[in-house]
Amino acid sequence: MSEQTILDMCCGSRMFWFDKQDTRAVFSDIRAEEHTLCDGRHLVISPDLLADFRALPFADNTFPVVVFDPPHLERVGEDAWMGKKYGRLNKDTWRDDLRAGFSEAFRVLWPHGVLIFKWNETQIPVSQVLALTDVKPIIGQRTGKNDKTHWIIFVKD
Known part of the structure; x- marks a missing residue:
């Protein structure tokens, strides 16, 4: 097994x-569950480690690379496949939750480490999410249907 140098802090599926199964990564998520989606596909969320991205169980400066792809929906039905696939934000605490997630991502990153952040702004504009951290991004790219998915790169000072 190779050294684990990447933390995916909300790995989902x-x-x-x-x-x-990339052995360089630690796949972490707050949930472990399986679902059959409406189209018959099997959705498996099986992290290596059950952990909350707001309180990661790692020492400071552990990883050179962190991936942060948190849930991006606050309005989604309990049984909706989108909620099962992507997770859901708490409508009352999502700002505090994401602020804590950014803080934890930068805490476990090495100095000059890279944070890869993914956000879909279908419900919440990316500008509101980026306002939750003082660290300024260096690179960003919009993708997906209607350019609503943002891939954003940060480097820890």
Whole structure:
């Protein structure tokens, strides 16, 4: 097994990973569950480590790379497949939750480490989310249907 140098702090079903079993990564999520989606596909959320991104169980300066792809929906039905696939934000605490997530991501990053942040602004504009951290991003790219998904790179000072 190779050294684990990447933390995916909200891995979900590892949708964007080329190798969903990449041994360089620690896949972490607050939930472990399986669902059959409305189209018959099987959704598996099986993290290596059950952990809350607001309170990560790692020492300071542990990883050179962190991936932060938190839930982005605050309005989604309890049984909706979008909620099962992407998770859901707490409508009352999402700002505090994401602020704590950014803080934890930067805490566990090495100095000059890279944070890869993904956000879909279908419900909440990315500008409101970026306001939750004092660290300024260095690179950003919009993708997806209607350019609503943002991939944003930060470097820890």
